[in-house]
Amino acid sequence: MRKARLTAVCLLALAFGAASLLTSVDAKITKGNTRAAQTKYLMRGIVKPNCGGLGGLLKAGPKTDEEWDTAACNASCLSEMGHVLMADGRCPDKAWADAAKALREGSDAVLAAIEAKDADAANAAFTTATGSCAACHKAHKK
Numbered sequence: 001m002r003k004a005r006l007t008a009v010c011l012l013a014l015a016f017g018a019a020s021l022l023t024s025v026d027a028k029i030t031k032g033n034t035r036a037a038q039t040k041y042l043m044r045g046i047v048k049p050n051c052g053g054l055g056g057l058l059k060a061g062p063k064t065d066e067e068w069d070t071a072a073c074n075a076s077c078l079s080e081m082g083h084v085l086m087a088d089g090r091c092p093d094k095a096w097a098d099a100a101k102a103l104r105e106g107s108d109a110v111l112a113a114i115e116a117k118d119a120d121a122a123n124a125a126f127t128t129a130t131g132s133c134a135a136c137h138k139a140h141k142k
């Protein structure tokens with residue numbers, strides 16, 4: 001009788017432990033440990049506009065110096081977001097880490113192509129960068 005009760009208490013403690021672990025993993029996806037910004041605001045405020053802007057410029061092909069410069073600005077911000085997504089304990093697993101790496105490396109390659117004013121190479125690299133959106137969202141976006 002006593003033993004059964006003890007087992008029940010242990011099981012309950014285990015269940016609570018597992019539940020709090022799950023919540024903390026979820027918390028890391030939606031927000032880091034110490035910084036204020038929620039992931040959705042980084043996505044809406046930084047990732048989405050820079051991705052959309054860059055996609056539009058690359059599709060049409062940047063023509064003026066100002067357009068090349070804006071494309072470089074967009075790619076730089078996306079690259080940096082690949083670092084930010086790994087900071088402050090936000091990364092929960094390998095799927096996230098791999099996607100953040102693809103965002104970083106794809107954006108860096110876009111930036112290098114922009115610096116060389118090579119629109120074809122920039123478009124190819126942009127595909128790698130945008131592949132990261134789908135990969136991470138499939139695993140972690142509800």
Ligand code: HEC
Nearest residue numbers: 030039040043044047048051096099100132133136140141
């Ligand atoms: C490493 C993971 C990861 C990568 C890479 C990533 N996202 Fe996200 N994104 C998320 C998560 C997680 C959410 C959901 C956040 C939430 O609702 O708390 C999200 C949500 C969003 C949202 C909805 C924001 C809102 O207003 O609720 C947009 C738009 C978005 N992402 C765009 C993008 C684009 C575009 C890319 C690629 C250039 C991208 N994301 C790459 C993880 C990622």
